[in-house]
Amino acid sequence: TQKGYDYMTKLNYLFRDTRFFLIKSNNIDNVQLSKGKSVWATLPQNDANLNQAFKEARNVLLIFSVNESGK
Secondary structure (H helix, E strand, C coil), X not given: CHHHHHHHHHHHHHCCCEEEEEEXXXXXXXXXXXXXXXXXXXXXXXXXXXXXXXXXCCXXXXXXXXXXXXX
């Protein structure tokens, strides 16, 4: 339908030049502390990908998830 097409067109425009990362944590306390202090620590091997994304992409979305949160 036209309405569905318009919706997808708007989403594609909104998320153009956007990189997405799923950030996993072992517990909710780490996520809440990180959110409260606006700081996140990650493993060194992730630094290069994140730094490149922040330099090159218009938007970078970090999606936080707690391991085993679906249980």
